[in-house]
Amino acid sequence: MTASVATYLLRRCRPVYLLDFNVYQPSDRLKCSHETFKEAIRAQGCYEPGTLQFMDKILESSGVGGEAYMPPELHRPPLWDLSLAMKRQESEMVIFELVERLLRDNSLQPHQVDILVVNCSVFCPTPSLSAMVVNKFGMRPDIITYNLAGMGCSAGLISVSLVRELLQVYPGRRAIVVSTENISQNVYLGNQRSMSIPCCIFRMGGAALLMSNRRADARRAKQCLYSAGNRQACARRYELLHVVRTHMGAHDEAYRCVYQEEDDAGIVGMRLDKALMRVAGLAVRDNLTRLGPKVLPFMELLRYAINQGARRLLKMDLPVYLPDFNRAFDHFCIHTGGKGVLEAMEKQLGLTPEHIWPSKYTLWRYGNTSSSSIWYVLACIETQVGIRRGHRVWQLAFGSGFKANSAVWRARKAVHRRHEAFLPPKDHTLSVLGPCPGASM
Template identity: 30%
Template sequence: MEFSMKICLIFLCNLVSYLVNMFFQKRNQHCYVLDYECFKASDDQKLDPGTCIKVMMRNKNLGLEQYRFLIKAIASSGLGEETYGPRNIIDGREEFPSEVDAHLEMDEIMFTTLDGLFANTGISPSKIDILVVNVSLFSPSPSLTSRTIKRYKMRDTIKYFNLSRTGCSASMVSVDLVQRLFKTIANQFAIVDRCLFKLRCAVGTNIGYNEAYGCAIHVEDQQGHQGALLTKTLPKVAAKAFTENLKILLPKILPVYELLQYSISALGRKATMKGRYPTAPRAPSSFDINLKSGVDHFCLHPGGRGVIDGIGKSLGLCEYDLEPTRMALYRFGNTASSGLWYVLSYMKAKKRLKKGDKILMVGLGAGFMSNTCVWEVMKDGLEDTRVIEARVSAMSPAKGKACPVFNDSFRFLTCRFVICSSYIAVRWFNMLKGVVDNSKKKADPKAQAVKAAKAVKSGATFKKKAKKIRTKVTFHRPRTLKKDRNPKYPRISAPPRNKLDQYQILKYPLTTESAMKKIEDNNTLVFIVDIRADKKKIKDAVKKMYDIQTKKVNTLIRPDGTKKAYVRLTPDYDALDVANKIGII
């Protein structure tokens, strides 16, 4: 009996020791930023107003109205006169970009940034354990991570990741990846390419239904030119993704009293509305929670003036909170996923950060993704003017909010020209740069009144109507003149996409118990499809979307009016593997 008691006591002590060790090990798992570096291009890559005009004038397919629209868009975008551009565009080679140009650009950005980072931290490249590179639209072979490892002769056992096509939220995705790796491997050094703070939490959401997936996508137009297609549903999709993200993030960072206050007010508002209008549709509630009770500074994605204004208004932020984001956009433009670190550099240059302050970073990207993370400042006296110049004190928030880049240099935007030939239009456009239009200035009101009085006295305003001699007993009324429609601004700014493509046909896969049984037993996938799609269109849509061959398609109209499609795969494909690939299992 005594022997068994000793064994139980030893086992209990070991269990308690193990649990205590795991608790402290879990508690002390933190991810710290020792230093970060932002790329600053050379002065010969600056896009001043003159260079922008030269780039636009090289496109001979644009008319005067298109030129005016481009300049107005730039003038209201929030960009300054000292942003940067790629060398091939400045040199006039944008129509035929090559992979050599892309490699040269990436080498300049990555290696200049990493050289400065290693010099500032004193850490040798051979001590790096994890390397993460994220570049959305350029993914060569060998990868950019291999190129970096070769350049700095990093060790063979390094863990490297090459992320691509993650859009403007790639930086937050990389930070979240490194944090998760640190939880499995302790005391490691990592480089997040482009990236003295402690990471409190990181949250990512991805809403991948059809409307969200296609609202921001990289495609080719009818002439084969690549570009980004942004649809009208983008603001609604971004708001939904951001809302879903905040539902997970806010309970982690806000104090308990703020969450209780918000819950009580939300329940009271819901009960009041239900009592007054029991059958009325429920309107979306406004964002009335106080974020500043848990966050001191905000790093928003500097994707454009409209994005900044929209997020700032929805979160209830003042102009002081939006100033760093506006000024990062004004000075460097939309730098995609790395823009958040330029916003943070502006805060450091302005000496805003103090020990214990919490910084919220918000990134939005295609897919559609919304990623956020919260950093805690670990020490006072953070100041850095390597990227944001020493003259940062002269950069006022008014410049970032309303940035009249071309308004002072090109006042001819207010003029109205009537020019027949596009060649003459381009020549006039080139000649009238900097000309101030005074033709619309109103005359003196007193002089106009005196002139009108003289005209009345002289009888100049009264004209005798000439008599018309008629020689016929019938009257002829000419037809009303009908001119061809020639709107000033076209109604459709982009070619319409196919109304019934694969994204529209396949709405979403069913994950019910009966659908899962079909997958396991009959090698059949079940989808909810568009009511207008027939079996052939469904078969083609499945092939285009998932690159699989189907043996047979059966359809069924459900009682609620939706259409269900049973897609049986050929023996070469396993429905379980396909379902796992598309993420429904």
């Protein structure tokens, strides 16, 4: 009996908590209007008229507003400095501020961090970005570090998944996850249209998370209520319930639909294939197939099973039944890949305007911030809507590989944090999409 109890205690999953997170709020001087961006790309002198017209069209239809942010160097006419030094400086500016604020807000010293994971898809210098953080903050020599690169816009949840696995092995640990992207590295100076799209939709941003499996942290995990810049303590905690990862890379079309390569002139860029939307839909569908049994109510699963049985066994000509995920989750954080992407996800998932609004608004306000976008959406929800105790939050991200990843969190306390990134008066674009339906502002 004693041996059985010991085996159970060793094998059971340790709960993993999200204690805190913050998103990067750039300086107002880094806001880049559509006109400013158009002037900047014309000043480079390398784009043909047809390419400029195409980029103008993409920019105007992307769903990205005129107050999203670009790194300092991309504001300086006429020619951009795309040197390694400038790219490293951009990453330092974002990552250092995120980590410093996370430590300060949670009264932590760098030596109290046990695990560090940094993900940035297109920029991978030597030493790594995780080593850069260790050096800056003087973290202890036995810290466990990982640096994830080349994993696209879904890498933030890959980092969360990695930390979850590490926290099952190492009890009583704290982990920091930093998700960001390097916009300077993403600049493409050629005339291949499929490779010029990323320049139009990606913008500066990042997020830092504090995760833990410490029992003491589970008891004291907190939420901060931000009101006019004043911080007051109140309870807040998310528990990680599920992470589901799917990878379509075995199929050539999926593998190559987001692909970094040289164009005919030898200029390196990120090519987005026309098959991207279809591949993304298939990847998300496969992810939902694996996630559904873990989260859907029994009646939704029963309806789906009956539909599948009628179609496959009885050969009945019926449309595929799409389970109602609105019954499984209270809040949705969909990756802000672009206006068309969000509209496709809204239709495919049958989301209500209330559920898709935070993602659309985040896209307008901050653009596509790659792997950190789902955390901007959660910050938007916490600020504009609020999250009740017991509410379930679904984060869905997808990107190169091709991968689709999901994470499900449960709020252990009511959350109505006032994130600076979504507070007036800095936030001037709320009227563009209108207020969030059902917002508690």
